[in-house]
Amino acid sequence: MDIIAKVIRIDLDLYILNVEGTDKIIAAKLRGNIKKKENVLVGDMVRVEQAGEDYMINSVLERNNSLIRPPVSNIDQMIIVVSVGAPVPDYILLDKQIVLCMSKNITPIICVNKIDLAQDDETAKNDIEYIKNVYGKLGIKIVYTSAKQKQGLEELKELLVGKTSAFSGNSGVGKSSITQEILDNAEELLEIGDIGKKSKRGKHTTKSVNLYTLENNTYILDTPGFSSYELYDIEHKDLRKYYIEFEDIHCTYDDCMHVIEKEDVCAIKTKVQDGTIDKGRYERYVYIYEKLKEKYDRKYK
Ligand SMILES: Nc1nc2c(ncn2[C@@H]2O[C@H](COP(=O)(O)OP(=O)(O)OP(=O)(O)O)[C@@H](O)[C@H]2O)c(=O)[nH]1
Numbered sequence: 001m002d003i004i005a006k007v008i009r010i011d012l013d014l015y016i017l018n019v020e021g022t023d024k025i026i027a028a029k030l031r032g033n034i035k036k037k038e039n040v041l042v043g044d045m046v047r048v049e050q051a052g053e054d055y056m057i058n059s060v061l062e063r064n065n066s067l068i069r070p071p072v073s074n075i076d077q078m079i080i081v082v083s084v085g086a087p088v089p090d091y092i093l094l095d096k097q098i099v100l101c102m103s104k105n106i107t108p109i110i111c112v113n114k115i116d117l118a119q120d121d122e123t124a125k126n127d128i129e130y131i132k133n134v135y136g137k138l139g140i141k142i143v144y145t146s147a148k149q150k151q152g153l154e155e156l157k158e159l160l161v162g163k164t165s166a167f168s169g170n171s172g173v174g175k176s177s178i179t180q181e182i183l184d185n186a187e188e189l190l191e192i193g194d195i196g197k198k199s200k201r202g203k204h205t206t207k208s209v210n211l212y213t214l215e216n217n218t219y220i221l222d223t224p225g226f227s228s229y230e231l232y233d234i235e236h237k238d239l240r241k242y243y244i245e246f247e248d249i250h251c252t253y254d255d256c257m258h259v260i261e262k263e264d265v266c267a268i269k270t271k272v273q274d275g276t277i278d279k280g281r282y283e284r285y286v287y288i289y290e291k292l293k294e295k296y297d298r299k300y301k
Pocket residue numbers: 113114115116117145146147148149169170171172173174175176177178226227
């Protein structure tokens with residue numbers, strides 16, 4: 001009888017799996033036909049066969065999505081952490097992360113951290129307002145947390161249940177502090193550690209990608225060293241597809257990029273003028289578009 005399991009870590013040629021619907025952790029090897037390493041990613045659902053004491057991975061189930069850096073698949077949602085107070089929100093990075101989510105069919109959730117610093121800080125209060133007005137209006141879920149004062153963490157935890165979530169955000173916003181709080185009572189962490197010891201590979205463990213398992217098919221991606229996710233495979237011409245507020249707005253020409261076109265033919269520009277579309281979001285769109293175009297031109301010209 002085949003077992004379905006999720007890859008939560010890869011230790012050299014050993015695949016650490018969580019058996020679907022249970023908290024059982026097993027270690028398996030790859031069947032020869034899928035021997036090439038890049039064919040199995042952390043996050044993959046795999047079909048496993050038990051042969052005596054050993055488990056063999058026979059095949060990988062179809063992926064919902066996959067990323068190159070970090071190499072991981074089947075991410076359901078991205079918790080994009082921004083902090084009010086040091087460091088202040090980097091809105092270009094925030095928009096890029098939302099674009100990445102939209103392009104990979106990942107649900108973006110914004111976590112506004114360090115709200116404890118906002119009390120007497122006008123800039124922080126303005127940022128909180130701006131995020132609520134602009135990103136909340138796009139239908140993006142926003143949670144407010146203080147890892148320091150343990151606020152908002154229960155609400156965030158509830159959003160994680162039954163999902164595979166990745167945390168992202170620039171350095172210093174509090175990703176590690178938040179995940180630490182959330183993982184504090186996760187017993188399964190110990191189990192994962194035990195398997196590492198049993199296989200005597202602890203010292204060689206690839207630390208790059210790791211899924212922490214919580215209860216109820218809940219996984220958190222931990223990628224030390226990765227603070228942002230790059231728009232590595234998005235072309236400038238496709239960028240407009242990933243802006244929620246551009247949906248259902250039609251310009252005179254179908255191939256309008258909303259950058260150099262004049263207002264009389266670009267409906268997006270008109271909406272920016274009348275305030276329906278946030279000016280900052282639009283200006284950052286143009287900035288990101290130009291950057292992606294430069295990259296494209298360098299590659300193909
Ligand atoms: N005041 C306040 N400080 C916080 C909060 N959360 C984290 N910090 C502090 O912010 C600093 C950075 O937190 P980290 O959790 O290391 O941030 P990170 O996002 O993991 O940063 P990188 O690992 O560099 O990407 C630390 O000094 C934390 O103690 C918070 O809610 N309030």
